[in-house]
Amino acid sequence: MKAPILILKKLPAAGMAIFPFILLKKESYKADKEIINHEKIHLRQQLELLILPFYILYLLNYLFNLVKYKKHDLAYRKIIFEQEAYDNENNLNYLEKRNWFAWLKII
Template identity: 50%
Template sequence: MILISKYIVPKGFTGITLFPFIFLKETDFKDDKILVNHEKIHLKQQLELLIIFFYIFYLFEWFIKLIKYKNSYIAYKNISFEREAYLNEKDFNYTKNRKFWAFLNYL
């Protein structure tokens, strides 16, 4: 389910997925098929890691990358979940054909 909330989406971002919802900053972003597909990839990732483990792993990996890159945005862009989503966001069949634990290929 897609919801609009400029308060939940962090500054500098257009959307965030918090299972089972996709939050977008503005109503117009609902029409952005690539953005919505990117967030749907995150829904799949969250489901396969039973939601809580996704967030634990996501934060842990971000922290490690932050130490490595010393820049929070670069750390974010290099998280395996984000790398998978960004590289496959234009493939609208990706969530149907995605292999289990595919994010591991992006570590």
């Protein structure tokens, strides 16, 4: 999947996926294969859920986690979509072998 990459220096994270774009905080991150792979996993998740439902589920999962864990960082890391992306960002072949809705295994 070839996604257009935009550089936004004020981005609150190193990278972010907003279909169909990958947003990066620094130009140098274009060479970071793990960040790019992490964001491509999110793009695939977004496609599976027809984009808008992904964002709704992502936000609801974060809010539930925030109530449960009371810490932003932990709530964010426990989002099911983030868990899949972090667990597989180092596997650069992951998307080639990944099953659809693979994030459901995390629930």
